[in-house]
Amino acid sequence: MSEQLSFVSPTANSPWGTYLSQVDRVVPYLGPLARWVETLKRPKRALIVDVPIEMDDGTIAHFEGYRVQHNMSRGPGKGGVRFHPDVTLEEVMALSAWMTIKTAAVNLPYGGAKGGIRVDPKKLSLQELEKVTRRYTSEIGIIIGPHTDIPAPDVNTNAQIMAWMMDTYSMNVGGTATGVVTGKPLHLGGSLGRVKATGRGVFVTGREAARRLGMDLRGARIAVQGFGNVGSVAAELFAEAGAKIVAVQDHTGTIVNSNGLDLAKLVPISRTDGVIGFKAGGDIVPNEDFWNTPCDILIPAALEGQLTAERAQKTTAKLVLEGANGPTVPQADDILAERGVLVVPDVICNAGGVTVSYFEWVQDFSSFFWDEDEINVRLDRIMMNALNHIWDTADKHKITLRTATYAVACERILMARQERGLYP
Structure with a gap:
């Protein structure tokens, strides 16, 4: 018997509830792979961390941080980090799940992950923002890495925050690990074309x-x-x-x-x-x-x-x-x-961002970087190929583009799950 995770009780229009509804709609198109569908309805791993820092006025403040790895059957987790006062675990779970679908829909060798801190960054000084970023990175450092889970910018985060995350992780592992995040400044291994x-x-x-x-x-x-x-x-x-x-x-x-x-x-x-x-x-x-x-x-x-x-x-x-x-x-x-x-x-x-993040990750490993024209050509080709395949699927089954996208993505994810099998 399968039970939903106990730490969320999603409503129909909550982020996680919306995602679960989207998965339910695609089950009729999964064939024999439908037996694995519960895999998609629960995250693989959810980490809640305390992020304490000393504020500029000498007081100690505590912020709650999250990193959720929804599914990693097809590759390392991939997904942004947002700093927002309304961030919740349920929201981050949903965002990580959508990343799982997104990376599979455009056929990138990733799974889905997402992170966040419940904080209003506009109320922090630059020094306080750096402290929050570095402490959060240290706390989630036990589950992120260039081959395991690669964060990126999201709401209220940017290249500077990615640079702090990369530096913090690198200091903790004792070597420069440019591939641990994407969306970095260009001179730290970032990619042309990523911002747009x-x-x-x-x-x-x-x-x-x-x-x-x-x-x-x-x-x-x-x-x-x-x-x-x-x-x-x-x-x-x-x-x-x-x-x-x-x-x-x-x-x-x-x-x-x-x-x-x-x-x-x-x-x-x-x-x-x-x-x-x-x-x-x-x-x-x-x-x-x-x-x-x-x-x-x-x-x-x-x-x-x-x-x-x-x-x-x-x-x-x-x-x-x-x-x-x-x-x-x-x-x-x-x-x-x-x-x-x-x-x-x-x-x-909106999969263009993660696609160029993939390009950045690949360039970091090879230490060979492409010009922006090449990146845009590669991006356009991947996006067009993915959309055309999804459109053909929608026409074939007489379904919406959303259901067709989920059908294509879920088939890829669950086929990987089935072929890998269950451990132990």
Whole structure:
């Protein structure tokens, strides 16, 4: 008899609940491999750590950190680390599971992992941020490594934090281990093209989806939720292709311009003041109005659970590109399918980041680095091949792209599990 893990009680629209629902939907397409499906419904390993540091004022503060390795049947764990005050174990479990699916969907030799610290990094000084990063890295050092689990940047983390993580791990093992993390600074073994890779992947898969739908990107209206690294890069690439960015939302608010926002001015302003700092470029509207802004393409690139059933009814988009992880709840998925709205799921749409992270990892081991053109060509080819295979699977079984992505990914994961067998 199988029982769910006792430390989470997922609700239907919680991150872990959403993931479990997505797995349940793919079981009919797994054939004999379905006997292994419980493997996908529980993480292999979940580590909760205390992260104590001395603050600048001399007080001692404690933060809770996590590292979850969901599945490693196909290779080392791979997944980012986020610093956010709302991070929970359940969220990190779901994110690690989506990484398992994502790496298998694009056929990278990885499993899925994820990490996080429940902290608001904006309230820390640079010195305190470094202390939190280094202590967390030491605490999870017992399960990470270049051949076991490779962290990367995620929400509120960046190349500097990856450099601190790499240095801390390297000091603890007594040698420079550049391959322990990806998303590092270039001069420490980072890869060209990594910063824009996730946004580029959203654009590449979106461009192909639009072509298959017969949608001309020239003049297409695009609404982007989340205007950080992923959303802004995707927006810029779509604008270069002739599309109009008509609505943008970030943590500061929502700005709309039916004639298209001037990204050359909006992007630098958003970095310091948020999108509502660009008051002269459009109209500031209530955040909920973002979802019924007339558009052809919707890009949710913020956090999970944003595209609800109610919002799925509102949107005028014909194409949804999931730049974030888990932005669409299962009920919304059903509504969008009924309305004929095509959803390119997160686990393929935003896989550009982990793909170039894989390139970085490979380059670190070989100590031979590629130029950015080569990286972009390789990235585009992998993304296109993965999407085309998934699309063919969807057409064959008359299922959504999400279910087809899970069918392809889960088959690869469970075939590896079956062939490896159970130990002992």
